[in-house]
Amino acid sequence: MEQYSIAILIYCGSNSVRNALVEEKYKDLATILNLLPGKRYYFIENCGLFSDLKKAMENDWLPKLQKIQAITTDILPVIWDADFIINSIESADSARCSLCEINVSCVSPFPAGAINFIVQETGNRIRTKNSVD
Numbered sequence: 001m002e003q004y005s006i007a008i009l010i011y012c013g014s015n016s017v018r019n020a021l022v023e024e025k026y027k028d029l030a031t032i033l034n035l036l037p038g039k040r041y042y043f044i045e046n047c048g049l050f051s052d053l054k055k056a057m058e059n060d061w062l063p064k065l066q067k068i069q070a071i072t073t074d075i076l077p078v079i080w081d082a083d084f085i086i087n088s089i090e091s092a093d094s095a096r097c098s099l100c101e102i103n104v105s106c107v108s109p110f111p112a113g114a115i116n117f118i119v120q121e122t123g124n125r126i127r128t129k130n131s132v133d
Helices: 029-034 048-069 112-132
Strands: 002-012 015-026 040-044 080-086 097-103
Touching: 002 048, 002 112, 015 048, 015 112
Parallel strands: none
Antiparallel strands: 002 015, 002 080, 015 040, 080 097
């Protein structure tokens, strides 16, 4: 059975709040479609395993996405994630991972450690909206 891993960067607004590593095993496409998700291993937002990916995401890809889509930081989803297939654990450049999806409407499961960040981000947005009104 082949195996691959997915790195997940979890965000509240523009702030990284947690990272995850998911291991998946499959034989073929038909098997993939019938499998339950693999085991998730959660890490703190500053985990060194994801530092290169996080740096590329926050300093390059996210600003470009915001510019192309005209999305300001204050309207980014309260919780969202970006999933990357890990192509190689040996490579040190950004090509070691490929973006496979960005989730903005269904970020689940997420680690309990992200809840405080979600509450804080939501509170900040409510206070900002109330101060403008």
